[in-house]
Amino acid sequence: MLLRWIRQQLGFDPPHQSDTRTVYIANRFPRHGHYVPQRFADNRIISSKYTVWNFVPKNLFEQFRRIANFYFLIIFLVQLMIDTPTSPVTSGLPLFFVITVTAIKQGYEDWLRHKADNEVNGAPVFVVRSGSLVQTRSKNIRVGDIVRVAKDETFPVDLVLLSSDRAEGTCHITTTSLDGETNLKTHYSVPETLVSQSVSRLEALHAVVECQQPDADLYRFVGRITVTQQEEEIVRPLGPENLLLRGARLKNTKEIFGVAVYTGMESKMALNYKCKSQKRSAVEKSMNTFLLIYLGILLFEAILSTILKYAWQAENKWDEPFYNQQTEQERNSSQILKFISDFLAFLVLYNFIIPISLYVTVEMQKFLGSFFIGWDLDLYHEESDQMAQVNTSDLNEELGQVEYVFTDKTGTLTENEMLFRECSINGIKYQEINGKLIHEGMTDDSPDGSVPPLSREKLLFLKAVSLCHTVQISYEQPGDGPGNPFSHANGFSSQMEYYASSPDEKALVEATKRYKLLHVLEFDATRRRMSVILQTPSGEKVLFTKGAESAILPFTKSGEIDKTRVHVDEFALKGLRTLVVACRHFNVEEYEEVDRRLHEARAALQQREERLAEVFSFIEKDLELLGATGVEDKLQEKVQETIESLRLAGIKVWVLTGDKHETAVSVSLSCGHFHRTMNILELVQQKSDNECAEQLRQLARRIREDHVIQHGLVVDGASLSLALRGHEKLFMEVCKNCSAVLCCRMAPLQKAKVVRLLKTSPEKPITLAIGDGANDVSMIQEAHVGIGIMGKEGRQAVRNSDYAIARFRFLSKLLLVHGHFYYIRIATLVQYFFYKNVCFITPQFLYQFFCLFSQQTLYDSVYLTLYNICFTSLPILVYSLFEQQVHPHMLQSKPVLYRDISKNSLLSFKTFLYWTLLGFCHAFVFFFGSYILMGEDTSLMGNGQMFGNWTFGTLVFTVMVITVTLKLALETHFWTWMNHFVTWGSIAFYFIFSLFYGGIIWPFLHTQDMYFVFVQLLSSGSAWFAIIIILIACLFPDIIKKVIYRHLQPTSTQKSQLIETNYQGIGCVDSMCCYSEGENGCARLGRMVAQVMGRCDPAYANRSWSDSDPFYSNDRSILTLAPMEAAHC
DSSP states (O other), X not given: OHHHHHHHHTTOOOXXXXXXXXXXGGGOOOOSTTOOOOOOOOSOOOOOSOOTTTHHHHHHHHHTTSHHHHHHHHHHHHHHHSOOSSOHHHHHHHHHHHHHHHHXXXXXXXXXXXXXXXXXHTOEEEEEETTEEEEEEGGGOOTTOEEEEETTOBOSSEEEEEEESSTTOEEEEEOHHHHOOOSOEEEEOOTTTTTOOSHHHHHTOOEEEEEEOOOSOTTOOOEEEEEEETTEEEEEEEOGGGEEOTTOEEESOSEEEEEEEEOGGGSHHHHTOOOOOOOOOHHHHHHHHHHHHHHHHHHHHHHHHHHHHHHHTTSHHHHSOTTSOOOHHHHHSOHHHHXXXXXXXXXXXXXXXXXXXXXXXXXXXHHHHTHHHHHOGGGOBTTTTBOOEXXXXXXXGGGGSOOEEEEOSTTTTEEEEEEEEEEEETTEEEEEETTEEEETTOOOOSOTTOOOOOOHHHHHHHHHHHHSSOOEEEEOOSSXXXXXXXXXXXXXXXXXXXXXXXXXXXXXXXXXXXXXXXXXEOOOTTTOEEEEEEEOTTSOEEEEEEEOHHHHGGGEEESOHHHHHHXXXXXXXXXXEEEEEEEEEEOHHHHHHHHHHHHHHHHOSSSHHHHHHHHHHHHSOSEEEEEEEEEEEEEOTTHHHHHHHHHHTTOEEEEEOSSOHHHHHHHHHHTTSSOTTSEEEEEOSOOSHHHHHHHHHHHHHHHHHTTTSOEEEEEEHHHHHHHHHHXXXXXXXXXXXXXXXXXXXXXXXXXXXXXXXXXXXXXXXXXXXXXXXXXXHHHHHHXXXXXXXXXXXXXXXXXXXXEEESSTTHHHHIIIIIIHHHHHHHHHHHHHHHHHHHHHHHHHHHHGGXXXXXXXXXXXXXXXXXXXXXXXXXHHHHHHHHOOSSOHHHHHHOGGGGGGGGGGGGGSHHHHHHHHHHHHHHHHHHHHHHHHHHOSSOOOSTTSOOOOHHHHHHHHHHHHHHHHHHHHHHHOOBOOHHHHHHHHHHHHHXXXXXXXXXXXXXXXXXXXXXTTHHHHHHTOHHHHHHHHHHHHHHHHHHHHHHHXXXXXXXXXXXXXXXXXXXXXXXXXXXXXXXXXXXXXXXXXXXXXXXXXXXXXXXXXXXXXXXXXXXXXXSOOOOOOOOOOBOOOO
8 A cells, every 4th residue: 555655646646457447336255265356546536736745855856957956056155155245145045045046936836736636536525335315525436436416417437327217217418528529429328237227226226337448539439338127137238328527417318327447537527638849939939049149158257267366377486475374274275176175266267257147037928918918909809708718828938929810711710600401312402491491493482381292302301401410409498387288289499509510510400390219320420421220110220321422422322423413523522511411222121231330339348349349330431412511601700800910920720620622622712821912822632642642743833833923822731641652852942832731631630730740851841730629638738839729610729729729710810919019028038138148247247357357346245136137137128028019909910020029030130149248248348447436546536535345346247237127118119117217216226225235234244344335336426427427338238239230231120110100199200299388499309319219108198099990990909008098199
């Protein structure tokens, strides 16, 4: 038991001893002495990451896997072990702060998971024990227990259904929380147990369930139940239709009894708790690269300083000056150890070039910034009352780097609301008009109430459409009393609600309004069809089957095959979803063989799926073609405008759908994915590798010859499989040269393969996948950014996505506005952090040349500790939350601005080099400006005293804090009251803190080096003059450079900042008319500088938009805390 407990704590499951498990119902084990009961998991669900015992070590281990945290830990340990120039507190305190903040955040999130687990594990349930129904907690259920579940309750374990309150032993469930499907599913109990509808009968039940070991596949269950009745053993097969999954909900059934077979973390729901692969953004990868470069700079500075120290000390007068005599031990110590010790001391001295607080600031920026998506009213869908949802904040900036969008069609581009429109019966086309089937070309002119007689073919077709489905009916009787015996006459009610696994089925059944169901041949992606075997009132056995035309027509032997094929193509060209319907009649001998083979295949414990597939193929042949249906699926609102804006932004859109070729092309044309002027290339119906390769070469040749024309490519699933088998390079070359790509007849895994193929191509483009159904999950998880649509196919896509939106049209604002803002904010944040740390530590390096590389620190230890934590942290955090270079409306109306930030342009090596060199230049100006202005013989204090070492260091530090804060102010284009507060507040806080810190003798400090230093510095007029001169010397060239570049080489973003005046009251130029007549010239000059710098003051900018504005009128974004002025100039 101890070993098992240890294994559970470490996260390992005990190994199963066999391929199957044996479950004794009600835990009635055999009485012979040789039986050893199998051990099963308890019913506790554990989604938490930590426990009280392992939180500290596990969390610390995970945090110190980060290179920056581990680096600072090493530095801290070095400071503890050897004599270093700075106190261990300077490294230990920031490290402790970062580790503590992260641990609190992760601990709180895990506490919420524990809380949710306790609610689930402590839920009350009823089980049959010792002949009575007892209440217990969910976590106490054991494998073999008989559990009772009532209507609308959730199943607490995976149960094999034993009985229900229905005479036929069936029940209805919904699995929305598992697979996203909203339809009602029917589950069955075996005939021998369905009569056990009371506790006393269940107590008398003697049965054993044998089944496979736990498996994550929700749709696969292989087992059998052996029921002992009157000393006779009856064996029945068990399949997915007998298993009630944990997390599903009981519907339209008063109560059921079932036996627990999989519990706790072995239930199928828990096995599907898939840890999604950690997606890392391009910015994070760049950040790690920059970190390694700065680590190299640090090592270079430390090694150079160590070498120069020993070169300098080669002269005797510097090696051992009279005021610093060496001890005997120091003279005899190893030179190698001394070199290593000095190297480590310099490493500690310069270690602040690595920004430890960068990680925690980035994490806070992503976490806080993600709320803006949920708060954006433009992403709120009023009809469904759904707002945008952020499932991970780690990829916010990746929304601004998307190059390819992969989208599903049904439910994503369309509404997934099916309406029956047309059908083909025995080669004749009919249209639906006012609820009647009318021959094509005729009108509904029959008198009311007269119904023309139905031919045999029509009758069979309508029976097939009405009966070949999995639709369930829910009866609602708000006005019916118990005494109304006719409310369900003939199986119909005045208020019936249909539940279907497919919206197509629901539409067809609602268009037509009785037979004994014998067998259901379930739909699967390989066969691409589903069938039912029914018994007619006359006793005849009939198979009705439906599916894609490619899955039905090859197996038909009679009927109007050619005409129906033409009609199917015509339906598809109209953009209708098509299904082909066929039937087969069985005589008595044929049905007996079919029934026997189906029972044998379903009772098999080994290779059940293969045997069932073989039997299905045997049954679904020699079909009689009845006809085809055409169902319309409307396009969503503003799909065409959204696709066009994405194209203008430089984003290529690929549509991946399971629909047939003609339907998909028709919808692509109607939604603007394909243009009418576009040259449509096709790679379809390829039969062999050679044929596929030759076709690809021809397509590549055509693209090269007609390079002026835009091309669109259509690929089907079969041809795609051949193209990916050995011609990936050629296929990608063709695809990348096409403006739009449409992949039809795609299986879910093929969608993921296409995304992976493009994602791993040499250019490594950033991909985004968007879909609404469970079949889109693999594609969503594969792409760099996955977006789920809150549609009608459940929530599985939403739960597995990084972001979720209610409609496809919201994708435009999510990328063009939010993506743009997130990227420019975090790109500036990362580079500014490195810049301010170069400014911080380079003067320390330069100072060593003036103190004989004695490792004397330039700054006081308190300043070293608080520089990144207090003095310079808040302005960049607020900037990274609220910065807007261009107004959101401009970003949406001019999608081309998205191209300015594509391909990680703001974090390119050139930009990184600029910020780094700027940091070094400013650091040189800080140090040498202070050194020259002070001079060696200049008396700067009122009493004639010279400045000391700490005063010089404090002057450099003061100039540095002011300069790096004002540098960020120059980069800020959008000022809110919070920007003003933290910018000027940080500078004021530095001065107030320094006066307070230097004005008191602190008893707990070993030395009082800074006592009265800052007061003396500020009392010197020369020091104030030096601060002003150095500030101008640092920032004025930067302003000049910005002005020149803005006028000579303006970017599209900079041009749009001036063009904003074309929109009513947006820009700063327009706001220049909004000042009083008595305003002085300085204010006008200030506004002109703001115009040149491209900066907007929201107090003057009018944010009211007219309804005639393009694309997104009524912009209700709340991305800023800025005041909004309603008055016009």
